Amino acid sequence: MKGVDEIPGQPLIHRAQWLMPVCAAPVANGAVFTSGGRVVFAGAYASVKKECPAGTRVIDHGRAALFPALVNSHTHLELSGLRGKIAFPQPGFREWIRLLFDLRAQTASEAPERALRLGEKESFASGTGLCGDITNGGAARRSDWGGVERLIFLELLGFNLDSLTSSMPPGLLLDPSGLIPAPHSVYSVSAPIISECKEWTRGRGLPLTMHVAEHVDEIEFLQTGKGFCRELLESLGRFPPGWKPPGKTPVEYLDWLGALDANTMLVHAVHLSESDWALAAKRNCSVVFCPRSNSNLGAGRARIEKALSLGLNCSLATDSLASNTDLDLFAEAAHVFASHPAIDPEKILEMITVNPARSLGRAGDFGCIAPGATANMLAVALGAGANESSLAQSLIESGKKGAWKWVNNQRA
Ligand SMILES: [Zn+2]
Structure with a gap:
């Protein structure tokens, strides 16, 4: 596993086929804007891109779901x-x-x-x-x-x-x-x-x-x-x-x-x-x-x-x-x-x-991809044809197989 964020805390847009924030409904073609080790906002890629400063680097995780640590x-x-x-x-x-x-x-x-x-x-x-x-x-x-x-x-x-x-x-x-x-x-x-x-x-x-x-x-x-x-x-x-x-x-x-x-x-x-x-x-x-x-x-x-x-x-x-x-x-x-x-x-x-x-009294910090939460997330690989109804099952199966990587974690 290799980290993708070479400069700790630099502003980044992480994009993937799915965003699974857990505390909100899954978003197809989702993205998360992170800066300073925190999530700034998350949602559909088009709207995240519009909100971000021009030129913010985009990392595309492809056929994967962004998921909380x-x-x-x-x-x-x-x-x-x-x-x-x-x-x-x-x-x-x-x-x-x-x-x-x-x-x-x-x-x-x-x-x-x-x-x-x-x-x-x-x-x-x-x-x-x-x-x-x-x-x-x-x-x-x-x-x-x-x-x-x-x-x-x-x-x-x-x-x-x-x-x-x-x-x-x-x-x-x-x-x-x-x-x-x-x-x-x-x-x-x-x-x-x-x-x-x-x-x-x-x-x-x-x-x-x-x-x-x-x-x-x-x-x-x-x-x-x-x-x-x-x-x-x-x-x-x-x-x-x-x-x-x-x-x-x-x-x-x-x-x-x-x-x-x-x-x-x-x-x-x-x-x-x-x-x-x-x-x-x-x-x-x-x-x-x-x-x-x-x-x-x-x-x-x-x-x-x-x-x-x-x-x-x-x-x-x-x-x-x-x-x-x-x-x-x-x-x-x-x-x-x-x-x-x-x-x-x-x-x-x-x-x-x-x-x-x-x-554990840490909601807001961990467990959801939402503004203010830690930017340390997972990108979990998805099988071909994963759709909204099969997304959760696919995440569990890929997770168990170890088909995921850390996103934004300096230790990765
Ligand atoms: Zn025990």
């Missing part, structure tokens, strides 16, 4: 060194988590920066411009490479701890570093920490992201206080004696803690009841589905159609290379296109662009 709202790039070390499918979540613990112990001496760089490069090579990246502390610093923008969530653990401060990894601070606290899950973090994290993120207008109802053991634990999650906590010495199960579903429990609103990202959301879905919709939560990870871990099949029908802001994410084979959102989209045939391909494309950008 992808947004992966849930991944753990610091686990990228584990690629290929866990065979899929795993029999279940509990078998997988034991393997993960063993592997993380074996690789504890390896520099997390190396794994982070691997993950960043793979994300970039898959067309991703922005990640919601979870770290346990090893990849808490911003990388000097910068090919992919990261919103860095610091994952907190501590079922036996009672404050956000006590669950912080040693040597890390939140505000000065731009880290966003993210409780891991309802079975690994105590109620006071979840409440405090929500208060912290709410006060700063930032998202609260959390693994929710990923597997059935989590449901059992909150209902009865027993099962695999209890055994796991006891084996780690983190089960506080006297703890009583709330007798609620994970979604009910989070609502009871005041943690659900439009800035809450429910990640996985595989095991939700009808009333959980209604509650998530009432609170206007975002939902982040990781269907290939769920399938690889035998965690179940998420009801993506249900969430979309309720109008929830839904995204697709890859999760990490410890539970997925790659970090390619086009591959995630192709998986959903094949396995959830009732979902329109246009909706699938929204789930890897504008919807995750919205859930």
